[in-house]
Amino acid sequence: MSIRGNRAGGNVLRGSRGGERGQRGGERGGRGDRGGRGGPVGRGVPGSGGTGRGRDSPHSEVSRRGGFQGQGNRGGGGRGPPRGGPTFGGGPRGGRGGGGGGFRGGGPPQSNAPLIFAENRPAQIDARLADPGLNRLVASFKDLAVKNDKVLRPGFGTLGKAITLRANFFAVRVPKGPIYEYRVAMNPKADVKNIRARLFDLLENSAQCAPHMGYIAHDRSERLVSKKELPQPLDITIPFYDEGLSGPQPGGSVYTVSIEYSGTLDPDELNRFQEGKSALDYDPLPIISALNLVLQTHASKTGVRVGQNQIRHFFKSPNEQPISLSLRVEAWKGFFSSVRPTYKQLMVNVNVAMAAFYVPGNLADAVMAFERNSAGGMPHRFTKGLKVRVIHLGYKKPLKSICGSARQQTFKHDVYDVISVEEYFKKAHNITLRHPNLPVFDVSGPNSKRPTYIPAELCEIEHGESYRNKLDGDETANMIKYAAQRPGVNADAIVNRGPRTLGLNEPVSPISGFGITISPEMAAIPARQLPAPSLNYKVGRANIRDGGWNILDVKFHRGAVVDTWWVMVVRDGPQSMIQAPNDPRLTKLIQGFKRKCLSSGMQVRSDARLVAVMLDNPKVDPNRKSSIDKIRQVIKENIAADKGKKPSFILVLLSNIDNFIYPGIKRIGDVEIGVHTVHMQLKKALLEQKQDQYFSNVALKLNTKLGGMNHLLDAVSMKWLTSKKTMIVGMDVTHPGPSSVEGTPSIAAVVASVDDSFVQFPASMRPQKSKEEMIQELEEMMVERLTVYQKFNKRFPDRVYVYRDGVSEGQYDLVFKHELPQMLEAFKKVSPRTVYRPKLSIIICGKRHHARFYPTTSTEADKNGNTKPGTVVDKGVTEVFGFDWYLQAHAGLQGTVRPTHYTVIYDENKLGADEVQQGTHTASYLYARATKAVSLVPAAYYADLACERGRFYINEFLNLADDKTDTESVATGSGGPRQTKGKIDKEAKKKMVYDSAVAMWGQGLHDSIKDTMFYI
Secondary structure, three states: OOOOOOOOOOOEOOOOOOOOOOOOOOOOOOOOEOOOOOOOOOOOOOOOEOEOOOOOOOOOOEOOEOOOOOOOOEOOEOOOOOOOOOOOOOOOEOOEOOOOOOOOOOOOOOOOOOOOOOOOOOOOOOHHHOOHHHHHHHHHHHHOOOHHHOOOOOOOOOOOEEEEEEEOEEEEEOOOOOEEEEEEEEEOOOOOHHHHHHHHHHHHOOOOOHHHHHHEEEOOOOEEEEOOOOOOOEEEEEEOOOOOOOOOOOOOOEEEEEEEEEEEEOHHHHHHHHOOOOOOOOOOHHHHHHHHHHHHHHHHHHOEEEOOOOOEEEOOEOOEOOEEOOOOEEEEEEEEEEEEEEOOEEEEEEEEEEEEEEOOEEHHHHHHHHHHOOOOOOOHHHHOOOEEEEOOOOOEEEOOEEEEEOOOOEEEEOOOEEEEHHHHHHHHHOOOOOOOOOEEEEOOOOOOOOOEEEEHHHEEEOOOOEOOOOOOHHHHHHHHHHHOOOHHHHHHHHHHOHHHHHOOOOOOOOOOOOOOEEOOOOEEEEEEEOOOOOEEOOEOEOOOEOOEOOOOOOEOOEOOEEOOEEEEEEEOOOOOOOOOOOOHHHHHHHHHHHHHHHHOOOEEOOOOEEEEEEOOOOOOOOOOHHHHHHHHHHHHHHHHHOOOOOOOEEEEEEOOOOOOHHHHHHHHHHHHHOOEEEEEEHHHHOOHHHHHHHHHHHHHHHHHHOOOEOOEEOHHHHHHHHOOOEEEEEEEEEOOOOOOOOOOOEEEEEEEOOOOOOOOOOEEEEEEOOOOOOOOOHHHHHHHHHHHHHHHHOOOOOEEEEEEEOOOHHHHHHHHHHHHHHHHHHHHHHOOOOOOOOEEEEEEEEOOOOOOEEEOOHHHEOOOOOEOOOEEEOOOOOOOOOEEEEEEOOOOOOOOOOOEEEEEEEEOOOOOHHHHHHHHHHHOOOOOOOOEOOOOOHHHHHHHHHHHHHHHOOHHHHOOOOOOOOHHHHHHHOOOOOOOOOOOOHHHHHHHHHHHHHHHHOOOOOOOOOOOOOOO
């Protein structure tokens, strides 16, 4: 039944009424949609989702959604020592409680699949790739008039050892004949995504639409394509009812769905494009997106669709059970697919995927499990986006918001006047709640002005509900273990299960209705293995093997000078591993690190000053503001005691991993005081058997921060950069993750080289509009970088090479429109008296792709079955006209290695294929804080690190969304306007948050360190 409250009263509880619905794991921690990521002290593990992106996580098939959430409870204790004193007095702190919890998955299931997929089967490269016509086509590009400075492929690379690989692409054949396009309109308008999607479900079952279902596909929004012409006009009446109900309800909404012809798509035009015979301004996207609709329809009906741009489908079957990540979340396997045009062949890219799903069951049980394992926080994030079945009414609804407990939450009702939700259900439905102290949820429609309260125990989480939120640490670790499958295992799944599960090689509609056929064989393509460069140290040689080397017997090419330095011991609870300043383990640690710095070639001219600070109990200081204040005061008092002289750096020894202390210290050092900080985790630093390697890794970072040079490339490898004065630029933008307060700014970073060895890359950073990928203040940041280059070199560079990270293929035009003009304007602005115009090239670096390559013989594979470092692919699965290639410079640690996709989109330097491919490969060996080649060219990698550092400066806004703190209180706590009554408009809230975060950012970097690699 439907119980409505008084319309004037606002709060209402009612039943359904019509239409209202609502990677780099191997190099550092990963990040999600740009979520939380691991830092040098292990702040997290690679995330599993979101808008974010991994940076060559070896577990590249994990759906990324940020870092980890929640900390364990900590106990109380007495006050610590006097500020600034090196003593370790004070009462012991209470114990740190366990957080995170969950089941250990035990790693990926063992497989009998061979190390090399189909090694005994011939891998025959398609004749189209050996066709002399391909080289003639590329040669002809030189004579084409290019519109909008579009870069065409200048040729194919020739350097390196020729090899044959398999690629996870399958040939697609589309028959001749038009594809008809239609626009779908709804009356009344259905602006809410969930309502439109439900209307398409109902449309498919209508009498008028059902006869055509064998040859139509749609996007569940407004686009429909058909192999046959549909009758016109085509207007279909759809009585709306919620999912889970048996049919239309009395008084429910009724829609008219109009399917209107909008044009045709011609596969022959696509074929001409793939042969290089089309006009340069031909856009294949409309027909490619139409074919994607067709190829994904079957999987969308038989599986669970996840994602917007990179759509994946997941399937639960008796033959392959999901793995439990925790009491509340489980992982499912699935597949990604996308149609791609290549030279003379349409392809579908198929890859394995993995994502988190809610464990089916009662919502009350899930909420209680969450509260047990997340320090008792309210599960705002856990339930965000979840759709449940309302048990006593039968329909399915998305949870709009979480409210108070059933016992406390009240509303005004026609009959019962003001009544609690608990009492209402007892009186109106004869339901006695078992958990009245659990929260209730509002399931009202998105446009409803009155909430609809449902207790958690009357909500059922059904099979197939995607978990879109941030996984905690244990859940993420379990996901990674499960996802890290050997290449041979993944290739076997892609070939033998992927197409069948997705319906690509079965006579299923609408693929069969369109007459589309897909090859069952993975593509075999030509590739090359590029040689590694030679590396120069001041003393000793680096013997490179499998993309890595050790530094046991070498000295940095240029060691930094340390005049004074501090060691700050941060005690955080009784589990702190250092109990006194004379602890022999502490003495040994400090002496050992100094010896490592000296033996590596640094000049350390003094002993360390020992500083200690005891932090407050997190139970009374949950966001650690008081503790961060203590740390700030200790540093300031010690600087004052030295008459204002700051140390060269502070070595911070951390007792625990914490989402607030580490970022807080970085902000103090970078922004407020202007002193370099490096961190060690005591539990790692005190392990004697691993201490030498740990100290070496920290020394790599420290030497770079202080202006040193760890190693250089040999002269031959540097020639492509040193023939003229060149500045390499890296650019990136990181976005707020799921744990952020809505409206939190994105962070943009621009780094640029200042030396001819391309080792030092100082950075500029800015906060900008939330989730905006194009860099808004690029002109100003480029001026800063050019000015610093001139400061170091007494002149401006002749050439500028930009590596732009984080831009999708669909955003290349936005780079031309918004970022290129700012760069050109910066060249004018930096030299107002004389004309300055360097030659500019822009190269996009892409990691969010699904291309994977597999060795065809064991001799061409590494020990894990991956392709070897230096693998480059520029034929077979690359663009027809564009200048792109895939490069795997690094060694995969586990799982299936993922290459980086590089695309030159603007090029005044007329780069050759061998020049830029080999040059980018050798540059990947220059990453300062690792003794191995990295997956992404260091300039882009550094920009990514700088973005992450910038997040620390507004950390308060990035880690509070799961607290009992709403948007207004966060903002007002940072200087925003206070709200006295009523609700602030959503956009006004976001602006208030943005303005407050920008105010917190202030002037950004301190002048003392702005010309250094503070972020490394």
